[in-house]
Amino acid sequence: MPRFWRRLRWQLIAAQLVVVAVGVVVLIGAADVLATRAIAPELLPAVQVAITKALIIAAVAAATVGLGTSLLLLREILRPLHEVAHSSQRIASGRYDERVEVPATEELGALASSFNQMAEVLETVEHQRILLIGNVAHELRTPLAGLEGYLEGLVDGVFPSTPETFTEMQHEVRRLRRLVDDLQTLSRVESGQVQLTFSDFDLGELAGWVLVRLQPQLIDGHLGISFMPPATPVRVYADPDRTAQILLNLLGNAIRYTPEGGTISVSLRQDQDQAQLQVCDTGIGIPADALPYIFERFYRVDPSRSRSSGGSGIGLTIAQHLAWAMAGDIVAESAGPGQGSCFTVTLPLAE
Ligand code: ADP
Numbered sequence: 001m002p003r004f005w006r007r008l009r010w011q012l013i014a015a016q017l018v019v020v021a022v023g024v025v026v027l028i029g030a031a032d033v034l035a036t037r038a039i040a041p042e043l044l045p046a047v048q049v050a051i052t053k054a055l056i057i058a059a060v061a062a063a064t065v066g067l068g069t070s071l072l073l074l075r076e077i078l079r080p081l082h083e084v085a086h087s088s089q090r091i092a093s094g095r096y097d098e099r100v101e102v103p104a105t106e107e108l109g110a111l112a113s114s115f116n117q118m119a120e121v122l123e124t125v126e127h128q129r130i131l132l133i134g135n136v137a138h139e140l141r142t143p144l145a146g147l148e149g150y151l152e153g154l155v156d157g158v159f160p161s162t163p164e165t166f167t168e169m170q171h172e173v174r175r176l177r178r179l180v181d182d183l184q185t186l187s188r189v190e191s192g193q194v195q196l197t198f199s200d201f202d203l204g205e206l207a208g209w210v211l212v213r214l215q216p217q218l219i220d221g222h223l224g225i226s227f228m229p230p231a232t233p234v235r236v237y238a239d240p241d242r243t244a245q246i247l248l249n250l251l252g253n254a255i256r257y258t259p260e261g262g263t264i265s266v267s268l269r270q271d272q273d274q275a276q277l278q279v280c281d282t283g284i285g286i287p288a289d290a291l292p293y294i295f296e297r298f299y300r301v302d303p304s305r306s307r308s309s310g311g312s313g314i315g316l317t318i319a320q321h322l323a324w325a326m327a328g329d330i331v332a333e334s335a336g337p338g339q340g341s342c343f344t345v346t347l348p349l350a351e
Helices: 003-038 044-092 106-156 163-190 203-213 215-220 240-256 303-308 315-325
Strands: 199-202 224-227 235-238 263-271 274-281 329-334 341-348
Touching: 003 044, 044 106, 106 163, 163 315, 199 203, 203 215, 203 224, 203 240, 203 263, 203 274, 215 240, 235 240, 235 341, 240 263, 240 274, 240 315, 240 341, 315 329, 315 341
Parallel strands: 224 263
Antiparallel strands: 199 235, 263 274, 274 341, 329 341
16 A cells, blocks of 8 residues: 555544544543532542543543544545556556446545546547557558559569559559548548638539539549539638538549449538538448448448548548538438438538
């Protein structure tokens, strides 16, 4: 037991004994004064002896009870506190699975429960950190293995040193760069360090501009697009560049996950103090059991399909954090595989 716990134990016992001692002294004094005044002088010595005896018995009983309650208090209060202090040291040294026993006492029980809750959150964060490192390593390995393969092929003469081979290598390097850029953006948005420049702008106009930028991909994918901006502008208060980034991600996904001949519909409306922009597609859809996870880092419904089309699995995580940073949100809906998907972005209206 550390020194300060031992000291606290003795302080508690001493406090109880001091109370007993003060009580006894005051009682002796008071009894003496009152007895002198109220009792006949010839009876006084006998009464004083009786009072002193009674007080000694009472003092011994009070001291014994005081000691007993001190020890009980020590067990009830100090032991759980000591356990919390000991466990926090173990957590600090990396034992995130550490938990304390929850005592029956209401206040100490609440303290122990809060402590266990904190330990659980720390354990989850640590688990996510380990998972993130594993995921990053895994994501980096794919383009690196591709590059290594091309280089080995060139050295061994299996691949000819033609522009086609170098174009393939460039493709892998670009993939690596995109991943590193995405990871950097992710770390910034998740730590709230992303720089936002808020202004008042028309969301319909911005959506139209993003669609024009994506026109070549829409044509390549033989996809139809439907967008009718509302007659009156829907002005929002947000960062236009980051909003465009969100729309590019959602529309990029819609293009990526919608087979040829499909349609992408964009709609915009005002709902109380929010603007709602919806991107719906007639694509592959999302299974109900995958829907709750699609905004998680590196989550992909079909990893091989998404990876082969260049998806890093963190686009939606970044988009959702950006929306949150602008006091908005993104939600996803899908009736299931083959039924298409809808993503709705909400942003606060400009005043
Ligand atoms: P990725 O870069 O892999 O597309 P995202 O974070 O943008 O990563 O998306 C996560 C996953 O959500 C995707 O891998 C895909 O499985 C699913 N997803 C996203 N948008 C759509 C969509 N419009 N239709 C079907 N699935 C989608």
